[in-house]
Amino acid sequence: MHHHTRADFESLRDQAVTLRRDGLSRRQIRDRLHLHNNDILNRLLEGEPPPDWTRRPNAKDGLRARARELRGEGMTYDEIVAELGVSKSSVSLWVRDLPKPVASPERMHRMREARWEPHRRAVAEARTRTKEEATRDVGPLSERELFLVGVGLYWAEGSKSKPHRTDESVTFINSDPGMIQVYLAWLNLLAVGADRLRFRVLIHESADVAASERYWAELVGVDVAAFGKTTLKKHNPKTVRKNVGEDYHGCLVVRVLQGTELYRRIEGWWYGIVLGVRSTA
Numbered sequence: 001m002h003h004h005t006r007a008d009f010e011s012l013r014d015q016a017v018t019l020r021r022d023g024l025s026r027r028q029i030r031d032r033l034h035l036h037n038n039d040i041l042n043r044l045l046e047g048e049p050p051p052d053w054t055r056r057p058n059a060k061d062g063l064r065a066r067a068r069e070l071r072g073e074g075m076t077y078d079e080i081v082a083e084l085g086v087s088k089s090s091v092s093l094w095v096r097d098l099p100k101p102v103a104s105p106e107r108m109h110r111m112r113e114a115r116w117e118p119h120r121r122a123v124a125e126a127r128t129r130t131k132e133e134a135t136r137d138v139g140p141l142s143e144r145e146l147f148l149v150g151v152g153l154y155w156a157e158g159s160k161s162k163p164h165r166t167d168e169s170v171t172f173i174n175s176d177p178g179m180i181q182v183y184l185a186w187l188n189l190l191a192v193g194a195d196r197l198r199f200r201v202l203i204h205e206s207a208d209v210a211a212s213e214r215y216w217a218e219l220v221g222v223d224v225a226a227f228g229k230t231t232l233k234k235h236n237p238k239t240v241r242k243n244v245g246e247d248y249h250g251c252l253v254v255r256v257l258q259g260t261e262l263y264r265r266i267e268g269w270w271y272g273i274v275l276g277v278r279s280t281a
Contacts (some may be wrong), residue, residue, distance in 0.1 A: 016044040060086075064094045074101035143189060150186025151269045153179065161263070170259030170266070173202065175251045177219055183254065184220065196257045200228035203250025206235055212249040220252070
C-alpha cells in the first residue's frame with residue numbers, strides 16, 4: 001500500500017465506502033478489493049458506520065428504553081429494578097442523565113404503603129392464627145357452660161331494673177349477630193318458646209332500613225312481616241358516624257313476653273355467679 005499514491009488511496013477508499021454502503025461486510029470488502037491487511041481496511045472505512053444488518057441485536061435495547069420511560073414516570077432505581085428484573089447498575093447506566101424525579105404526596109403515600117405491606121401482612125397472619133387457635137380452645141359447649149355464658153351475656157347487655165325505676169322485663173339489644181345467636185340459643189335452653197319472642201330493628205335513619213330488616217329476619221329465622229315497627233335514630237350533623245357501609249345493620253331488639261319471672265331468675269343467677277367468685281377468692 002505504501003507504494004500507492006494518495007490518489008490511489010482515495011480511489012480505493014471510494015470503492016470500499018461504496019461497497020460498505022451497498023451492505024457488504026468487512027470480509028466481503030476485503031475479498032473484493034484483494035486486501036490482506038485489516039489496518040488498511042480500517043483506514044479505508046474510517047468514519048463509515050456498518051450497515052444495519054451487521055449489527056447484532058441487543059436484547060437490552062428494549063429494557064433500556066422501558067427503564068427510561070419508567071424513570072420519566074417518576075420511578076426510583078429500586079422500583080425500576082423490581083419492575084424489569086435487571087441490575088441496579090444497568091438501570092443507573094441507562095437513566096443517569098435523566099433528572100431525579102420529585103415524588104408527589106400520592107406517590108410518597110404509595111411508597112410508604114408498599115414498605116409497610118409485608119409487616120401488615122405478617123401481623124394479619126399472626127392475628128388470624130391466634131384467633132383460630134383460640135377458637136379450637138373452646139370446643140363444644142355443655143348445657144351448663146351455655147347457661148352460665150348466657151347469664152353473663154344478659155347481665156352485661158340486657159335491660160336491667162333500677163332502684164329508681166322498676167322494670168323487670170327481659171329485653172336484649174345488640175348489633176353483633178354472633179351475640180344475638182348465642183343469646184337466642186340460651187333462651188332456647190331455658191325453654192323460652194319462639195311464640196314469646198318479639199323482634200324489632202333499631203337503626204340510624206340514613207341506613208338502608210329494608211335491607212337491615214331482611215338481614216336480621218334471616219338471621220333469626222323469622223318473617224320480616226313478624227317484626228315490630230323499626231325504631232329510627234335521628235341524624236345528628238355534628239356526629240361523625242363510624243358505623244356506615246354495607247356491614248352496618250343497626251341493632252336487633254329481642255323482647256321476651258311475660259318475662260317478669262324470667263328476669264328475676266336471671267338476676268338471681270347473676271348474683272349466684274358473683275357469690276361463687278367471692279367464695280373461691
